[in-house]
Amino acid sequence: xxxxxxxxxxxxxxxxxxxxxxxxxxxxxxxxxxxxxxxxxxxxxxxxxxxxxxxxxxxxxxxxxxxxxxxxxxxxxxxxxxxxxxxxxxxxxxxxxxxxxxxxxxxxxxxxxxxxxxxxxxxxxxxxxxxxxxxxxxxxxxxxxxxxxxxxxxxxxxxxxxxxxxxxxxxxxxxxxxxxxxxxxxxxxxxxxxxxxxxxxxxxxxxxxxxxxxxxxxxxxxxxxxxxxxxxxxxxxxxxxxxxxxxxxxxxxxxxxxxxxxxxxxxxxxxxxxxxxxxxxxxxxxxxxxxxxxxxxxxxxxxxxxxxxxxxxxxxxxxxxxxxxxxxxxxxxxxxxxxxxxxxxxxxxxxxxxxxxxxxxxxxxxxxxxxxxxxxxxxxxxxxxxxxxxxxxxxxxxxxxxxxxxxxxxxxxxxxxxxxxxxxxxxxxxxxxxxxxxxxxxxxxxxxxxxxxxxxxxxxxxxxxxxxxxxxxxxxxxxxxxxxxxxxxxxxxxxxxxxxxxxxxxxxxxxxxxxxxxxxxxxxxxx
Amino acid sequence: xxxxxxxxxxxxxxxxxxxxxxxxxxxxxxxxxxxxxxxxxxxxxxxxxxxxxxxxxxxxxxxxxxxxxxxxxxxxxxxxxxxxxxxxxxxxxxxxxxxxxxxxxxxxxxxxxxxxxxxxxxxxxxxxxxxxxxxxxxxxxxxxxxxxxxxxxxxxxxxxxxxxxxxxxxxxxxxxxxxxxxxxxxxxxxxxxxxxx
Numbered sequence: 001x002x003x004x005x006x007x008x009x010x011x012x013x014x015x016x017x018x019x020x021x022x023x024x025x026x027x028x029x030x031x032x033x034x035x036x037x038x039x040x041x042x043x044x045x046x047x048x049x050x051x052x053x054x055x056x057x058x059x060x061x062x063x064x065x066x067x068x069x070x071x072x073x074x075x076x077x078x079x080x081x082x083x084x085x086x087x088x089x090x091x092x093x094x095x096x097x098x099x100x101x102x103x104x105x106x107x108x109x110x111x112x113x114x115x116x117x118x119x120x121x122x123x124x125x126x127x128x129x130x131x132x133x134x135x136x137x138x139x140x141x142x143x144x145x146x147x148x149x150x151x152x153x154x155x156x157x158x159x160x161x162x163x164x165x166x167x168x169x170x171x172x173x174x175x176x177x178x179x180x181x182x183x184x185x186x187x188x189x190x191x192x193x194x195x196x197x198x199x200x201x202x203x204x205x206x207x208x209x210x211x212x213x214x215x216x217x218x219x220x221x222x223x224x225x226x227x228x229x230x231x232x233x234x235x236x237x238x239x240x241x242x243x244x245x246x247x248x249x250x251x252x253x254x255x256x257x258x259x260x261x262x263x264x265x266x267x268x269x270x271x272x273x274x275x276x277x278x279x280x281x282x283x284x285x286x287x288x289x290x291x292x293x294x295x296x297x298x299x300x301x302x303x304x305x306x307x308x309x310x311x312x313x314x315x316x317x318x319x320x321x322x323x324x325x326x327x328x329x330x331x332x333x334x335x336x337x338x339x340x341x342x343x344x345x346x347x348x349x350x351x352x353x354x355x356x357x358x359x360x361x362x363x364x365x366x367x368x369x370x371x372x373x374x375x376x377x378x379x380x381x382x383x384x385x386x387x388x389x390x391x392x393x394x395x396x397x398x399x400x401x402x403x404x405x406x407x408x409x410x411x412x413x414x415x416x417x418x419x420x421x422x423x424x425x426x427x428x429x430x431x432x433x434x435x436x437x438x439x440x441x442x443x444x445x446x447x448x449x450x451x452x453x454x455x456x457x458x459x460x461x462x463x464x465x466x467x468x469x470x471x472x473x474x475x476x477x478x479x480x481x482x483x484x485x486x487x488x489x490x491x492x493x494x495x496x497x498x499x500x501x502x503x504x505x506x507x508x509x510x511x512x513x514x515x516x517x518x519x520x521x522x523x524x525x526x527x
Numbered sequence: 528x529x530x531x532x533x534x535x536x537x538x539x540x541x542x543x544x545x546x547x548x549x550x551x552x553x554x555x556x557x558x559x560x561x562x563x564x565x566x567x568x569x570x571x572x573x574x575x576x577x578x579x580x581x582x583x584x585x586x587x588x589x590x591x592x593x594x595x596x597x598x599x600x601x602x603x604x605x606x607x608x609x610x611x612x613x614x615x616x617x618x619x620x621x622x623x624x625x626x627x628x629x630x631x632x633x634x635x636x637x638x639x640x641x642x643x644x645x646x647x648x649x650x651x652x653x654x655x656x657x658x659x660x661x662x663x664x665x666x667x668x669x670x671x672x673x674x675x676x677x678x679x680x681x682x683x684x685x686x687x688x689x690x691x692x693x694x695x696x697x698x699x700x701x702x703x704x705x706x707x708x709x710x711x712x713x714x715x716x717x718x719x720x721x722x723x724x
Contacts, residue, residue, distance in 0.1 A: 026616050029577045039620035042712040231715040232659045276657045
């Protein structure tokens with residue numbers, strides 16, 4: 001009965017249609033008194049991952065304990081900028097390893113063995129460390145920028161950015177751009193995480209455990225699909241591109257809010273994307289993974305890093321004086337500034353201040369008589385990482401005195417220095433540079449002379465003194481000055497700055513000799 | 528002046544009479560409609576009357592020989608076609624989102640591609656169609672239309688990328704005064720609850 005009625009009712013639209021009148025298929029809700037209820041559309045479930053803008057690097061120029069570094073080499077050619085934390089061996093090793101790998105590759109390409117280079121005065125190499133944001137620059141901009149790139153048609157540039165420095169953790173991104181005949185042939189990045197407390201240094205991919213690659217890939221595919229208007233809820237798992245996912249994991253950056261940020265490059269190809277009309281992704285995409293989402297995907301190191309981030313404390317490395325830090329003088333152009341005849345209560349403290357402020361190290365050849373007169377200055381120099389070695393007791397010309405007097409001059413001073421520093425000197429500098437086999441035999445230590453003599457004792461004008469010290473040094477040079485003259489003390493800041501401007505690391509003799517002092521002979525330089 | 532019966536002339540015109548008759552008819556129909564609504568008309572229209580769900584409700588289309596089963600969430604509104612039992616429509620609680628479901632009688636469903644062509648006729652500015660796995664065993668061949676104001680497509684059993692496979696239903700989602708992209712998660716969730724017979 002009802003069916004028959006419905007059939008009759010169904011004739012109604014036919015009649016209306018014949019009359020040329022359109023009627024709705026569905027009864028509008030407003031006719032039947034259904035009022036709208038306030039309601040919010042759903043958000044994507046399980047999509048706490050978010051598309052982000054790229055994380056901003058931080059300027060660590062003024063962060064104590066982080067030292068900017070720079071290498072410029074025109075022969076190999078290479079330019080590298082990075083930061084180190086003195087005393088954190090693993091950190092510095094991991095960082096320098098990236099630089100050394102780039103240099104080794106460039107040695108093969110150029111056929112030129114790498115040798116540290118110093119440059120002309122005014123080279124501007126005192127500007128060191130990261131150019132903030134440079135790891136995100138276009139590769140050609142990096143190469144073309146005098147501060148970052150190489151002026152030749154082939155070479156390699158390594159640039160850096162620090163993305164996190166807090167507690168005991170530092171995250172530094174290093175990007176290597178290699179050109180050959182002005183064409184970029186390699187462009188790779190890696191983020192290195194350092195924990196200065198445990199001196200652990202790991203690549204960013206080691207923040208994750210083995211399950212992370214698949215999860216991040218699937219999440220990325222899901223995000224791209226959804227951005228493209230796909231509506232399937234299913235996270236269809238597809239095989240990650242090994243090269244791309246390795247690049248993504250190695251670029252992981254941790255944000256201060258404990259979100260892990262990864263950036264997928266353009267050109268990702270995946271069947272799931274092709275199904276929604278995307279043959280390959282067109283632009284890079286940065287995705288944030290809150291800690292709670294990825295907590296099951298972190299390695300122990302990753303968990304430690306995030307705990308540190310959550311703590312919110314500022315970067316607190318143990319301060320290490322420049323003289324106690326590892327310096328690789330096969331990588332950097334090194335020069336040793338040496339000061340004789342002190343310590344001088346009038347001038348030596350100011351010189352020490354200059355070295356401390358510039359995170360540089362010196363070598364002081366002190367007189368025994370002045371050591372006992374000014375033990376606090378000697379102690380300070382020693383405690384601040386400088387080398388304090390023997391310059392005889394009273395500055396007699398050793399070639400003109402007896403064997404007994406020579407022994408007394410040397411041994412008394414050794415004793416005085418040991419009394420103050422607790423360390424027996426292992427080298428000496430004979431007054432006036434006068435030395436012979438007899439003196440070497442009695443002293444039983446190598447004699448350290450110099451290859452750059454500033455003749456500061458002659459009282460030259462300060463600009464002349466600076467020119468003498470700075471302009472004539474080569475990598476491995478030992479520069480002679482005296483910390484008992486006003487002009488030497490007055491110019492120490494300019495001399496250190498001038499050396500840095502030419503690309504030098506200002507180091508003590510032990511650093512200059514690769515960590516091991518010579519054991520015999522007469523040495524004037526380290527090249 | 529002659530006394531006696533006085534004839535009163537009919538001074539009102541034919542139009543006035545017609546109006547009064549029409550008015551009387553309207554009133555009569557109204558009264559009749561009101562009186563007959565519940566006992567007679569409502570049973571005739573039946574499920575074509577929109578109904579707000581009091582709980583999550585399983586809803587099949589068509590009501591007889593179902594081709595597709597929907598789960599209509601609580602507070603959503605569902606109704607069947609007034610004159611076409613192969614059609615149904617559900618609306619979000621705020622009535623902004625409308626999803627129209629259309630099936631074919633007697634298992635005469637076209638291919639996904641054919642169904643898409645059929646539904647696309649009513650829209651302009653359609654994008655390149657895509658095929659996507661909605662859930663295990665179910666694919667959706669769909670596109671955005673009218674400048675992304677509408678999502679239209681055909682759902683069917685998973686036959687991979689084969690768009691000549693048989694469709695189960697046409698799905699058309701539109702929104703009123705909003706962007707459809709803001710409703711994709713809702714649609715995705717709704718579609719994922721769907722079963723095809």
